Amino acid sequence: xxxxxxxxxxxxxxxxxxxxxxxxxxxxxxxxxxxSGASPMEAWGLLLKGSLGSTFALTETxxxxxxxIFTGLAAAIAFRAKLWNIGGEGQLYAGACIATWLGTxxxxxxxxxMVPVLFLAGALAGGLLLLGPTxxxxxxxxxxxxxxxxxxxxxxxxxxxxxxGPWKDPMAMGWPQAAPxxxxxxxxxxxxxxxxxxxxxxxxxxxxxxxALMRFTTWGFEIRAVGHNQQASRFAGIPVNAAIVRTxxxxxxxxxxxxxxxLCGLKGYLTLDLSPGFGYSGIVVAMLAALHPxxxxxSAIFVAIVSIGADSMSRSLNISNYIADVATAAALLxxxxxxxxxxxxxxxx
Amino acid sequence: MDILNFLLxxxxxxxxxxxxxxxxxxxxxxxxxERAGVLNLGIEGIMAAGCxxxxxxxxxxxxxxxxxMFAALVGATFGLLHAAFTVxxxxxxxxxxxxxxxxxxxxxxxxxxxxxPKATTPPKIIPFENINIPGLSDLPFVGPVFFQQSxxxxxxxxxxxVVSYVLYRTPAGLALRMTGENPMAVESQGLSVFSIxxxxxxxxxxLMAVGGAFLTLSAFxxxxxxxxxxxxxxCIALVVFASWRPGKALLGATLFAAFDxxxxxVQQQAAMAIxxxxxxxxxxxxxxxxxxxxxxxxAYPKALLVPFRKGER
Numbered sequence: 001x002x003x004x005x006x007x008x009x010x011x012x013x014x015x016x017x018x019x020x021x022x023x024x025x026x027x028x029x030x031x032x033x034x035x036s037g038a039s040p041m042e043a044w045g046l047l048l049k050g051s052l053g054s055t056f057a058l059t060e061t062x063x064x065x066x067x068x069i070f071t072g073l074a075a076a077i078a079f080r081a082k083l084w085n086i087g088g089e090g091q092l093y094a095g096a097c098i099a100t101w102l103g104t105x106x107x108x109x110x111x112x113x114m115v116p117v118l119f120l121a122g123a124l125a126g127g128l129l130l131l132g133p134t135x136x137x138x139x140x141x142x143x144x145x146x147x148x149x150x151x152x153x154x155x156x157x158x159x160x161x162x163x164x165g166p167w168k169d170p171m172a173m174g175w176p177q178a179a180p181x182x183x184x185x186x187x188x189x190x191x192x193x194x195x196x197x198x199x200x201x202x203x204x205x206x207x208x209x210x211x212a213l214m215r216f217t218t219w220g221f222e223i224r225a226v227g228h229n230q231q232a233s234r235f236a237g238i239p240v241n242a243a244i245v246r247t248x249x250x251x252x253x254x255x256x257x258x259x260x261x262x263l264c265g266l267k268g269y270l271t272l273d274l275s276p277g278f279g280y281s282g283i284v285v286a287m288l289a290a291l292h293p294x295x296x297x298x299s300a301i302f303v304a305i306v307s308i309g310a311d312s313m314s315r316s317l318n319i320s321n322y323i324a325d326v327a328t329a330a331a332l333l334x335x336x337x338x339x340x341x342x343x344x345x346x347x348x349x
Numbered sequence: 350m351d352i353l354n355f356l357l358x359x360x361x362x363x364x365x366x367x368x369x370x371x372x373x374x375x376x377x378x379x380x381x382x383e384r385a386g387v388l389n390l391g392i393e394g395i396m397a398a399g400c401x402x403x404x405x406x407x408x409x410x411x412x413x414x415x416x417x418m419f420a421a422l423v424g425a426t427f428g429l430l431h432a433a434f435t436v437x438x439x440x441x442x443x444x445x446x447x448x449x450x451x452x453x454x455x456x457x458x459x460x461x462x463x464x465x466p467k468a469t470t471p472p473k474i475i476p477f478e479n480i481n482i483p484g485l486s487d488l489p490f491v492g493p494v495f496f497q498q499s500x501x502x503x504x505x506x507x508x509x510x511v512v513s514y515v516l517y518r519t520p521a522g523l524a525l526r527m528t529g530e531n532p533m534a535v536e537s538q539g540l541s542v543f544s545i546x547x548x549x550x551x552x553x554x555x556l557m558a559v560g561g562a563f564l565t566l567s568a569f570x571x572x573x574x575x576x577x578x579x580x581x582x583x584c585i586a587l588v589v590f591a592s593w594r595p596g597k598a599l600l601g602a603t604l605f606a607a608f609d610x611x612x613x614x615v616q617q618q619a620a621m622a623i624x625x626x627x628x629x630x631x632x633x634x635x636x637x638x639x640x641x642x643x644x645x646x647x648a649y650p651k652a653l654l655v656p657f658r659k660g661e662r
Contacts, residue, residue, distance in 0.1 A: 002658070003438070003439065003658065032459065032463075035463065036463055079444075084443050086443075086447070136640075136641060136644075140641060140644045140645070141644055142640050142641055142644045143589065143640070145388075145390070145443060145585075146582065146585050146586050146589070146636070146637075146640060147637055147640060149582050150582060150586065150633040150636050150637055151633075151637075153579055153582075153630070153633045154630050154633050154634065157626045157627075157629050157630045157633075158626065158630070160626050161624050161626035161627065164624075164626075165624055280447070280451070283444070283447055284448075284451070287444055318466075320458070320459050320462035320463060320466075322455050322458040322459040322462060323459060325451065325454070325455030325458070325459075326452065326455040326456055326459055328451070328455075329448055329451035329452035329455050330452060332444075332448045332451065333430075333434065333445070333448045333449075333452060336434065336440050336441075336444060336445060336448065337434070337438065337440070340438050340439075340440060
């Protein structure tokens with residue numbers, strides 16, 4: 001078997017790849033659904049109905065997509081520079097922690113100032129958390145995959161200590177959670193009587209911003225160049241280490257945004273289940289989008305459809321809701337292959 | 350220091366050996382993959398798959414060793430998937446590995462829930478009994494620590510010896526090490542980089558899964574979702590710590606487990622002085638510190654992460 005690069009890839013082929021990949025992932029999950037004794041067609045129908053079938057379902061899906069856009073952008077930008085940031089989960093919680101610290105009475109600001117301040121502080125926390133592993137990578141060549149990953153566990157244990165210890169809200173009936181953020185820190189509903197909050201719009205703005213940054217600015221060019229070929233970039237006079245550090249701050253900052261948005265837009269208080277692994281799903285989102293910032297929005301919505309829809313489908317058909325995780329993981333692997341196949345032709349010999 | 354008295358207790362050393370065993374399997378498995386030039390971030394999921402499948406085999410009426418074999422087979426299957434993606438298609442090893450971890454963990458949880466939908470309290474099996482060698486096992490202190498362990502611990506030590514021997518004393522081991530350093534040279538010897546890497550990832554993944562199976566077949570008697578709990582990631586740090594050498598992997602895993610056992614005991618004795626979450630952080634902090642210390646002389650296999658394509662330089 002060998003791979004030959006295709007000369008010119010048609011748009012149809014590029015679009016067909018992800019669709020075929022998702023079909024393969026669906027096929028695999030259909031087998032699991034059949035095994036559990038349900039009809040796949042019914043199951044997929046229920047999945048779509050549960051995620052897009054009503055205004056409520058749709059807003060739930062967009063609510064779920066919001067943190068995924070942030071963490072997806074965080075992964076996409078870092079991966080573009082070949083900075084393997086697997087620490088989105090920890091950076092998300094770092095952002096949420098700072099926002100809790102400042103937003104539960106520490107600061108008393110009008111709402112138009114409070115929210116931006118919390119977002120900036122959260123981004124700073126997330127960015128700084130990624131800065132450590134990044135400097136270890138550039139200065140001592142310590143593999144950032146392992147360090148960012150291990151930091152996730154450390155941050156989660158830290159949050160565990162906070163919500164069981166010093167930050168435990170005495171008004172929470174014994175639940176391990178911090179005090180709720182003040183009213184001026186709340187993001188507010190976008191659609192009345194739903195959980196969809198203005199964080200979604202902020203996420204969209206970030207996606208456009210990230211796209212513009214990568215496409216039109218010197219910073220973006222440097223990030224892409226460093227990711228493409230570090231040695232050539234260094235030779236061309238690009239300050240490689242500075243570009244990587246900048247990437248880290250932007251990437252960690254976006255993951256920090258996710259934490260602030262979930263805290264101020266949805267939950268209102270810090271808990272251990274603020275994120276059911278958004279940091280890790282962000283990696284899937286980024287890969288499905290082929291690391292394109294605008295594509296991240298679409299793939300985040302796709303992943304949200306799968307998880308919200310699968311939740312509702314598994315409830316009505318009594319299938320374990322781990323089917324959503326299986327579906328996203330299978331989609332990730334299938335899309336990776338399809339992206340390769342659209343660039344290369346596989347010759348069997 | 351009475352706080353350090355436990356160093357003289359057999360219980361402490363028993364715990365150390367028990368906690369080291371899954372790490373030895375996992376580190377050894379990852380080491381084989383990386384020596385051939387393939388990073389396997391699927392380890393956390395593959396260990397979970399081994400954990401669940403080994404347990405399920407025994408729960409369904411199979412034998413304990415059958416469970417170990419089955420876990421190895423399941424691990425090898427996921428390894429084959431990883432090899433197909435990274436070795437043959439040359440996809441990003443980081444992303445594929447994470448994908449394998451997600452897929453393997455999700456499938457394990459799904460299959461467990463599927464086969465045992467009603468289980469609220471985790472059902473139990475009868476795990477491996479410790480070996481008892483008359484005479485040797487009865488020696489004070491030395492006996493229990495060295496001769497009253499799970500047979501899977503013995504298997505782990507045998508695995509270290511076998512892997513060391515194969516890596517450094519056989520032509521196959523030489524080819525494997527060379528594949529991680531200079532695949533072009535391997536190809537020019539008429540050997541196939543593709544098949545060497547595939548075998549390395551498949552057998553390494555099988556070992557990882559056996560490490561997972563130790564958790565359910567020897568250390569505990571039930572399966573819980575999320576029971577691997579980061580051990581796989583620790584193994585990846587341990588491979589760097591061990592500078593890609595099997596003997597040092599055994600040493601590193603034991604040191605790490607001893608450290609973990611110490612923190613458990615200090616935590617009991619110095620109750621409440623420091624919140625328990627900070628003790629639980631220590632293994633991860635220790636891993637990061639170990640990575641920083643070892644990074645100065647870390648000699649990564651030169652072809653690690655580099656996909657090999659025939660005819661390309």
